[in-house]
């Protein structure tokens with residue numbers, strides 16, 4: 001029987017927001033994790049240039065693969081052959097391919113709870129079993145080596161995300177090395193979702209590519225490169241899996257858009273513009289962290305990366321979906337309910353994405369302050 005998947009509840013909140021906008025209300029979209037900035041200017045210019053001259057056939061750009069190989073050599077010293085890089089239509093298909101490359105139906109794969117909703121749903125859709133490891137504020141909402149060691153029997157695999165969605169927390173370098181060691185010792189295959197790399201507020205996040213040549217690495221142009229709708233990402237596989245990875249890409253997705261590959265190559269060298277976005281996120285993060293106590297939101301883990309605040313609203317509600325609905329209807333500030341990321345505790349959490357302009361974050365804070373002050377436990 002096909003798996004029944006939960007819908008993404010933030011979409012229903014977003015639909016309300018769009019309805020309010022159509023009625024003339026001023027809405028601030030903080031529900032989805034997507035930059036509001038668009039692709040770098042030079043990448044857009046390159047796309048304009050090639051549009052008139054390129055037949056836009058099925059294509060995997062060798063130049064882009066070579067650029068990605070160089071990126072790993074420069075950032076983590078990993079030596080990767082170009083054929084190990086599979087260009088995909090974003091991290092989402094890369095994740096599907098990684099899971100189907102590594103695991104049989106029935107495989108048990110550990111994921112953090114809270115975590116990105118698609119991990120659980122991809123595993124279910126592929127007839128695999130998510131093994132949710134509850135991760136609280138003490139572990140900064142991340143899987144630890146000890147937690148992975150304690151899963152009995154050992155899971156077949158684990159998906160790591162550092163920085164993570166919905167919390168933005170990063171696994172410290174020494175803990176990451178311990179997790180890799182546990183995976184090796186227990187025969188656990190590792191998938192590292194590195195989609196938020198490049199967006200960190202302290203030390204850069206460490207790629208697992210530099211620690212474990214057998215790990216599968218997922219990445220994308222959707223976040224740091226601000227190109228979510230261009231649908232471009234990549235999967236790094238060990239040499240032994242290259243043939244099967246290419247076979248899966250060819251059969252399931254063919255190629256990512258040609259236009260996006262041309263633009264993505266240029267985007268790699270638009271560092272000044274992209275670092276400008278990260279500087280905006282850093283300012284937004286500081287503003288929100290300073291304002292949260294005034295909203296009565298004390299129990300949060302300050303994000304080390306990505307662009308999310310994951311906040312405990314348990315003193316106000318046990319129904320995060322209804323809470324986010326009320327918040328958007330009353331203030332126009334649109335956020336994501338915690339149930340999208342944690343089916344157990346998520347009723348008392350919500351997530352704010354601060355990948356918007358700083359004036360919008362300031363406006364959202366100004367609207368939320370009186371609203372939160374007036375809230376009583378429902």
Ligand SMILES: Cc1ncc(COP(=O)(O)O)c(C=O)c1O
Pocket residue numbers: 033089090091092093116161164165193195219220221222228232233
């Ligand atoms: C942790 C994580 N992985 C993967 C994705 C999917 O991204 P893409 O747009 O590259 O498919 C997202 C999107 O929000 C995400 O947050």
